[in-house]
Each structure stands twice: as structure tokens, then as C-alpha cells.
């Protein structure tokens with residue numbers, strides 16, 4: 001079978017790598033791909049991003065399965081385009097992807113279906129927003145509505161910070177966020193204390209199969225300081241998700257979401273990612289939904305997945321997920337992201353990458369912002385590489401990843417040496 005992966009980041013490199021390992025797969029196309037997928041002989045990059053052109057390609061080349069990685073093509077309706085042409089594709093429709101593409105949609109949905117999340121209110125008038133934070137006090141969370149790649153969120157520990165964030169998002173609108181309803185809007189949320197985890201399931205619209213748990217590290221700096229990023233590293237499994245927490249997440253969050261989306265006429269098919277905050281008593285609440293695999297969570301999850309990904313996704317697109325049981329490597333997988341100089345504010349492009357180790361069964365370098373130009377591997381985006389390794393403990397997986405990373409060089413590279421620290425202290 002030929003398969004097509006849409007996207008060009010680290011998550012898509014990991015998806016393509018895993019799909020290529022399936023005995024059922026003859027060829028994997030990645031559109032547009034990156035420098036890592038270009039270097040891999042099992043994969044072939046395609047310079048196509050337009051949904052209709054991708055569907056033309058899939059039809060012409062008799063692609064048996066298409067998998068969508070990032071949120072942008074989902075929000076643009078690529079799944080709807082493929083389905084209208086009877087082409088098999090794994091991902092949510094445009095309507096279902098609103099769980100991620102609009103924070104206001106997701107919040108209203110959760111409230112309507114009794115899914116635990118932070119209290120919130122939406123504002124477009126700066127004066128009303130300022131008055132609201134004065135009333136609720138700090139800490140409080142200010143979010144720009146619309147896709148902002150995780151960067152449109154300020155967790156304000158003081159009222160001064162909260163007022164500044166409102167001005168920044170509503171008055172200056174420096175983020176250039178795509179606002180869904182014309183003007184700039186902010187969501188002001190109750191601060192939720194606790195520890196975060198990523199809980200991702202595969203859904204066929206009715207039934208789900210949970211993937212292993214994982215934890216991301218969103219801040220740029222060691223010790224979780226500095227600005228939010230798309231994610232500086234991840235590991236799996238996440239011990240904060242105990243069997244008891246797992247059961248609560250399935251019962252109180254995942255199943256009500258799947259049942260609710262279906263009842264609302266937009267059944268959710270695809271990877272459903274619940275970003276959770278788990279409080280000291282083990283009660284999970286939703287921080288956000290994503291309509292896709294996480295990045296860098298995908299890299300660590302796919303490294304641990306022993307089952308055939310093609311089988312899983314064929315069952316998901318056939319509506320037969322009840323026939324699936326997944327096998328996981330019992331070891332820990334841990335990925336360390338190497339980011340470009342200047343990331344996240346202003347990533348620098350063009351630095352040349354050298355010293356990549358050969359991939360092994362236990363350590364793989366997944367590429368994100370790279371391209372192969374004139375035979376040289378160059379930096380083209382904020383998150384450049386995710387060096388992912390297995391180990392018998394979080395500490396050993398961390399050491400293994402850092403060791404695999406130690407020979408890699410590009411000017412200004414930024415990475416964290418403390419990925420997994422919450423599980424190491426435990």
C-alpha cells in the first residue's frame with residue numbers, strides 16, 4: 001500500500017518513519033516533508049500543500065491511506081476534501097477540528113457537555129477585560145482566541161501581568177493571531193494548579209483506543225522558565241497519569257467528548273489530544289484540546305508503539321477500533337528538542353547542521369525545521385530536531401538522548417538538559 005503523510009514537522013517525520021516500518025507499506029510520501037524525510041530512502045517528499053492538489057495526487061497514485069499531521073490543513077478542511085472524493089484519510093473534519101481551531105468553540109462545547117475545564121469568559125472590549133481581571137484577581141490566564149501555536153497564552157501570576165497581557169493581545173494585537181470573528185478576542189480563564197499531561201486517543205467517531213500517556217515541556221528554559229514554545233521535549237509514559245487518573249480521564253473527558261461531538265453532528269475521527277491539568281487529588285481537567293497528535297509527544301509515543309500503525313489507522317477509518325489492542329515498549333521514550341537561535345520569538349534560519357548520529361533501534365533523530373539544500377542540511381524553522389531515545393528509566397532515557405545529541409552541531413542551538421525532570425524527582 002502507498003501512504004501519504006501531510007505535514008513537514010517532527011511529528012510528521014515520526015509518523016512517516018513508523019508507517020514505513022509496516023510490512024503492509026510499499027511507499028510513504030510526505031507532503032511537504034523536511035530535510036530528515038528527504039534523507040530517508042524509504043520516504044519521498046512531495047512539494048504539495050494545497051488540499052485539492054493532494055487529493056489529485058492520492059487519486060492518481062492510488063494512495064491507500066492519508067494521515068494528516070498538523071492543525072492547519074485540518075482547519076482548512078483537507079479531510080472533507082478527501083472524503084468527498086472517496087479517498088481514505090485519517091483525521092477530523094473541519095467541523096470537528098474546531099475543538100482545536102477555536103478556543104471559544106471548545107470552551108462552549110465543554111460547558112455544554114459537562115466536561116471539566118477552567119471557568120472562563122470571552123472579551124473583545126479591553127475595558128471589560130481589565131475590569132474582569134480586577135474582579136477575579138491573580139493568578140489568572142489570558143489567551144488570544146485563534147490558532148497561535150501555543151504562544152498566545154499568558155499565565156499571569158500578578159494583576160500587573162494580567163493587565164499587560166490584555167493590552168498586548170487586545171490593544172496592540174502584536175501576536176498577529178488569526179481571529180475567528182473579525183476583531184481580536186481574549187479568553188480569560190481561571191488558573192488551574194497541578195501537573196500537566198498529554199492524553200491522546202485514536203477515535204473512529206464512536207469508539208476510542210487510548211495511546212500511551214506522555215508529558216511535554218512547553219517553556220524554553222530549564223526548570224520550566226521563560227516563554228512558552230510549541231514544546232521543547234517530551235517523554236512517555238507520564239507517571240502523573242496513574243491508573244485511577246486514567247480511568248477518570250476516559251470516563252469524564254474522553255468519552256463525553258466523543259459522544260458529545262457525535263450528538264452535535266460533528267463526529268470526531270482522528271487523534272484527539274486532551275491537554276490535561278491534574279490536581280493534587282488526581283482530578284483531571286482539560287487545558288485545551290488538539291485535533292492531532294502532539295509534537296514532540298508523537299516522537300516519543302511512536303518510538304514506544306510496537307503495534308502496526310497502518311493496522312490501527314485502517315481500523316480507525318473503517319470504524320472497527322473495537323478490534324484493536326495496542327502493544328507498547330515497556331521502556332521510557334524521551335525526546336529532546338534542539339531549537340534554532342532566537343526561538344521562539346525570532347528563529348534564525350540558514351545555520352548548517354552537522355554531526356548527526358546514525359539512527360538505531362534505540363535512538364532516532366526526528367527532523368522538524370530542516371531542509372536539504374545543495375547537499376547541506378540547514379535550519380529552516382524554530383524547532384529543528386527532536387533527538388529521541390529509549391531507556392529503562394526516565395533518567396536513563398534522558399542520558400541516552402543527550403548522548404545521541406552530543407555530536408550534533410548548529411550555531412545557536414538551544415535545548416534543555418532537564419526533559420523528564422518531574423518524573424525523575426518523583
Ligand code: AMP
Pocket residue numbers: 118141143150151153155189190191192193196218228275277287288
Ligand atoms: P494552551 O495553549 O491553552 O495549551 O496553554 C499553554 C500553556 O499555558 C498550557 O500548557 C499550560 O501550561 C498553561 N495554561 C493554559 N491554561 C491554563 C490554566 N487555565 N491554568 C493553568 N495553566 C494554564
Ligand code: GLY
Pocket residue numbers: 150216230231290293294295296297
Ligand atoms: N506539544 C504540544 C502540542 O503539540 O500542541
